[in-house]
Amino acid sequence: MAEVKIAAVPRTEFGKGAARRVRRAHQVPAVIYGHGAEPKHVSVPGHELLLALRTPNVLISLEIDGTSELVIPKAVQRDPLKGFLEHVDLLAVKRGEKVTVEIPVTPEGELAPGGNLLEHVLSALPVEAEATHIPEGVTVSVEGLEAGASILAKDITLPNGTVLAVDEEAVVIQVVSAQAEAPAEGEAEEAAAAEASEA
Structure with missing residues (x-):
């Protein structure tokens, strides 16, 4: 660095x-x-x-x-x-001292076809590194991942001398179905009708 x-x-x-x-x-x-x-x-x-x-x-x-x-x-x-x-x-x-910091995670690659979305569960990855050798960030491949797939902290390759400062099972990135982001048209109409009847 x-x-x-x-x-x-x-x-x-x-x-x-x-x-x-x-x-x-x-x-x-x-x-x-x-x-x-x-x-x-x-x-x-x-x-x-x-x-x-x-x-x-x-x-x-x-x-x-x-x-x-x-x-x-x-x-x-x-x-x-x-x-x-x-x-x-x-x-x-101090030189040689270990510090805990958060580093950015950058996904690379294309998701599987289907219009799915990439969600950053952790906006940055907590790690422990030597103060004068803190990595600027890490990249992780999302090539071909489908809805429901996730990348855990332990799946990310860290530079030498850097270790995780978070549960290794923590979800960092996950792929969500685009359809799950919004209710189906019929469900939206039902919800609006229910609200109108309660008013």
């Missing part, structure tokens, strides 16, 4: 007003926590951080007052309308 270097500065003012001032300066308020230490409040350049966060579980080397601190993003708050970064929680990590 690539390591991204970003310069950050300590933050001494807190509260909504201070956070707005930080964002107006194109910085993002962030908090570093972990290893039982007191949380550190910093400001991080917004554009650089936004680019870094395009990589899931990106490893960031924060340069703060001449020292370096390795961190990974744990919680990202974005403006619900405009999408810009409002605040980021960063977890301090």
